[in-house]
Amino acid sequence: MMRRLIPHPGLSMLLVAVWLLLANSFSAGALIVGIVVGLALPIFTAPFWPDRPRVNFGLGLAYLVLVLWDIIVANFEVAAIILIRRNRDLRPTWLVIPMTLQTPEAITVLAATISLTPGTVSADVSACGRYLLVHALDAADPDAEIARIKSRYESRLLGVFA
Amino acid sequence: MIALVAEIVVSLMIVAGASFALIGSWGLVRLPTLMERLHGPTKATTLGLGGMLVGSVLFFRLDQNLWSAHELLITLFLFITAPIAANMIAKVHLHSLRAGDPPDNAGPAGTPPPPPGAADWATYEAPHRDTPVATSET
Numbered sequence: 001m002m003r004r005l006i007p008h009p010g011l012s013m014l015l016v017a018v019w020l021l022l023a024n025s026f027s028a029g030a031l032i033v034g035i036v037v038g039l040a041l042p043i044f045t046a047p048f049w050p051d052r053p054r055v056n057f058g059l060g061l062a063y064l065v066l067v068l069w070d071i072i073v074a075n076f077e078v079a080a081i082i083l084i085r086r087n088r089d090l091r092p093t094w095l096v097i098p099m100t101l102q103t104p105e106a107i108t109v110l111a112a113t114i115s116l117t118p119g120t121v122s123a124d125v126s127a128c129g130r131y132l133l134v135h136a137l138d139a140a141d142p143d144a145e146i147a148r149i150k151s152r153y154e155s156r157l158l159g160v161f162a
Numbered sequence: 163m164i165a166l167v168a169e170i171v172v173s174l175m176i177v178a179g180a181s182f183a184l185i186g187s188w189g190l191v192r193l194p195t196l197m198e199r200l201h202g203p204t205k206a207t208t209l210g211l212g213g214m215l216v217g218s219v220l221f222f223r224l225d226q227n228l229w230s231a232h233e234l235l236i237t238l239f240l241f242i243t244a245p246i247a248a249n250m251i252a253k254v255h256l257h258s259l260r261a262g263d264p265p266d267n268a269g270p271a272g273t274p275p276p277p278p279g280a281a282d283w284a285t286y287e288a289p290h291r292d293t294p295v296a297t298s299e300t
Contacts, residue, residue: 018238021231075182075209078201082189092198092271096278115245116208121200122245123252126277127287133274135252137201 007046010055012038053105059160066156070117077119081138093142095120095134097149106161107132113153120149168224172217179213186210195269196255204248211240253285260286 006012019034020026042049081090101107111122111132119137126133139145189202215233222230259273276282 018235021235024231071205071208074205078189078205079182079185082185082192082202087192087194090194090198090270092269094271094274096275098278111249112241112245115204115248116241117205119201121197121204121248121252123197123249123274124256124283124285126279126281127284128277128279128281129284130279131277133277133283135197135200135271135274137198 006039006042008042008049008052010057011042011049014038015041051103053103053161056160056162059156063156063160067113067117067153070152074117074119078137081119085138090138091140093136093139094123095136095139095142095146095149097132097134097146099130099132099154100150101154101157101161102129103161104129106157109160110153110157113157114149117153120145165225168220172221172224175213175217175220179210179215179217181210182213183207183210197252197269197271200248200251204244208240208244212237256283256285 015038016031016034019037020030023030023034099107099110101110107125107129111125114120114122114132114134119139121135121137122132123135124133125131134149136142136145186202186205186207190199193199193202215236219230219233222228256274274283281287
């Protein structure tokens with residue numbers, strides 16, 4: 001019963017928080033509307049969330065801080081490439097990253113992280129869900145780049161979505 | 163005195179943010195092909211917009227004495243939408259490569275290698291039977 005009414009407690013809490021931030025004030029009325037939205041939306045979008053991902057929020061927060069830092073570094077790196085490097089010196093390549101992650105939620109977070117961090121954009125996932133296609137702007141050593149993504153992001157995400 | 167420091171910090175953040183947005187747009191112009199051009203807007207512009215939004219938060223806090231949270235939400239939505247937009251453009255590019263575009267459109271990286279194993283990249287496959295109705299055509 002409880003499971004059907006609140007299929008995704010984490011998503012519901014996030015929606016309430018987003019609603020309060022949208023209202024830009026903390027009042028009883030905004031809180032009640034926020035709770036209604038937070039309860040109703042997960043029920044109506046249930047077909048898109050067949051499983052409930054188990055998220056370790058502490059490790060998730062640490063991961064968020066790491067990614068925010070990497071985004072700042074990525075911005076400087078890409079800005080330097082755009083301003084300084086000549087086009088013929090660039091070594092763009094496709095990377096095929098084998099994944100240990102299994103759940104769609106974890107793979108989505110990994111793909112979004114890759115798109116936001118240094119010199120890589122994720123393009124597609126294989127139909128079997130075990131490989132990620134990534135385009136690197138400037139990879140001198142594709143294998144080292146794959147190893148970096150796996151050790152820096154994927155190993156941490158394995159802990160977040162344990 | 164505090165007002166002066168606040169103004170200097172806020173204007174520094176806004177100018178830094180605007181510079182990153184400009185560099186990102188310049189990357190869109192000067193990088194060689196579509197896949198390389200995707201890198202400019204997904205990264206340089208996130209910090210560009212981020213810098214301007216931090217400037218906005220600081221302005222409301224120090225100058226107007228208000229807490230403003232809308233900037234946080236804009237950042238959140240930007241981090242959600244930027245990778246998805248880039249992903250969609252990359253997928254269209256994959257399809258146009260397979261549809262037989264002139265080979266030099268593939269750019270210096272060439273066409274993507276197929277994944278190991280029997281399955282192809284997901285965008286080339288027809289929708290599966292158990293995907294939710296709203297996401298597939300049949």
